[in-house]
Amino acid sequence: MENSSVNSQMLDARICHCGKLYVTRTSWTENNPGRRFRGCRFYGRLDACDYFSWMDPPPHPRYKSVINGLLRMTNNNERSSIVGPLLLNTEAFDWPMPGVGMKWNSGGGMVPDEADDLWLAYNLIAAGDTVLAITVRKVLREVASGGRDAERLKLKLEIKVEAVEYDKEGSVLRIRGKNILENEHVKIGAFHTLEIEQHRPFVLRKEFWDSLALEVLHQASDPTASADLAVVLMQEGLANILLVGKSVTTTRSRIETSIPRKHGPGIAGYDKALNKFFDNVLQAFLKHIDFKVVRCAVIASPGFTKDQFHRHLMLEAERKQLRPIIENKSRIILVHTTSGYKHSLREVLDAPNVMNMIKDTKAAKEVRALEDFFTMLSNDPDRACYGPKHVEVAHERMAIQTLLITDELFRSSDVATRKKYVNLVDSVKDSGGTAHIFSSMHVSGEQLAQLTGIAAILRFPLPDLEDIEMEWSGFDCRLLHLAFSGGDAAENEWWRRMSCGDGGGDGGGWLGCYKCGFLGGSGGRTIEFMI
DSSP states (O other): OOOSOOOOOOEEEEEOTTSOEEEEEEOOOSSSOOOBEEEOTTTSSEEEOOOOTTOOSOOOHHHHHHHHHHHHHHHTTOHHHHHHHHTTTOOOOOOOOOOBOOEEOTTSOEEOOSHHHHHHHHHHOOTTOEEEEEEEEEEEEEOTTSOEEEEEEEEEEEEEEEEEEEETTTTEEEEEEEEOSOOSSSOTTOEEEEEEOTTOOEEEEOSOOOHHHHHHHHHHTOGGGOOOEEEEEEETTEEEEEEEOSSBEEEEEEEEOOOOOSSSGGGGGHHHHHHHHHHHHHHHHHHHOOTTTOSEEEEEESTTHHHHHHHHHHHHHHHHTOHHHHTTGGGEEEEEOSOSSGGGHHHHHHOHHHHHHSTTSHHHHHHHHHHHHHHHHHHOGGGEEESHHHHHHHHHTTOEEEEEEEGGGGGOSOHHHHHHHHHHHHHHHHTTOEEEEEOTBSHHHHHHHTTTTEEEEESSOOGGGGGSOOOOTTOOOOOOOOOOOOOOHHHHHHHHHHSOSSOOGGGOOEEEOTTTOOEEEOOSOOOOOOO
16 A cells, blocks of 8 residues: 655756756645646746646645745746755756868868867767777886886777767867777777867768768868858957857957946046957957958947947058958948847847858858748747657658758767657658758857757648647757655556656656746656655
8 A cells, every 4th residue: 555645745847958947747645636837938937737637635735835936936037046955966967069070181081170170070970980090198118127117109099989079168079989999009998088189180980871971071071161250249348259160159269358437537547448458359350360261250249339449440450551451341340239248149140241241151041041930930830840749740741841950969879869860851851841950059059959959940830739748859958857756656657658758657747948838758867855
């Protein structure tokens, strides 16, 4: 006989891909039934769903007070007040920071020429592949005295890949695996980490090169696909110099200067501080922006800061005869943004005068495709959908006109999941549709990731898609799953039937985000917590 008076509560709380916390259900026993919660897509808050038919009487007052407290705090976006105590002694969940594109060399291998190429390599290399490269390894040698001396040697090793990581700041790809190439210094089966940097060749071997991998290689070797856009995002006292490539946006310099107010006691030092700030930005501009590489340079800011800096730039170029600026002044564009922070890059890419300069590039096509999706979602929502389940159903009905998907979905460690998305892209193209694979290192890819990483514009309306519960199957969104022990056999059986195929029981349930309204199956790290 199950004990129905358990004093613990089961609760699912997660941090969604949009960075907010949501609560999906409370557990119940026969005497203490609970309630489930889902995210409200339109109002950005948690709403309680209806009671299930067998839940009578209503929740215990103590349970209700806990639920209301969580709801009240999440509605006010006070994330720390909820997440802080729940995340105690747990691991941090960070998004991977990957890079892009490669060129073939005469030996059949690949040579990453830029950060974009390393990002492409990161997306190409998967567990089970083999990578051959020159590497450095510390080797122990026996000396005449009988001791051992350490020496660093250059070796050619081939490893079977087990893990890959990309260091964005250092532009280095680290590939860990077991050696499969016989060598007098390194045994077969010994672990080694290859470090692939720019201009260092390597050979990648796969048992099967799918269509996505071949397309990535084609993009890497296509020089016309590169955006090569330089952006100076600034406001008074702050400037970020960014380079936008095919698939990676890198921050080349950040300049911060304290500038006194225009009015009051500090007015005397305002002009001097502002000129000093502009001089620092000018030096960074000359150092990091090469007009032989970039198509254009954008100076963007709120207010008149961009105009003031542009005037300073032109005057200094004439005074010091700075030929790169004088000869390319027609390729310097001014754009209005709401701030000088990096998130304003989206406003730059949306600007018509910038779009005209990069309209034939991959980055520009992604921006336009995402803009078309949001326009359709706003004007004709029955012809736009997002989330794996909704897109899958739309594809089964041959309704997808344009597919938008992030490259992050193809980096799943599960081979079946990767194949599923590769087949989806191929099938959409075969049926006459268009597929855009977004880089998660671009601002447009980050936006799409907030919509689960996959979306579609449809050929015809599918109003009944809203009746289908979305699921998070196969997408690792760095959520934290908090499960609280308790519950009886009837409850567990119910959740086994209602969960998204993840085993049910204490780990099952439907999840909803109060900000983006996404629903999915639970799972992940489990922590016991008694209340």
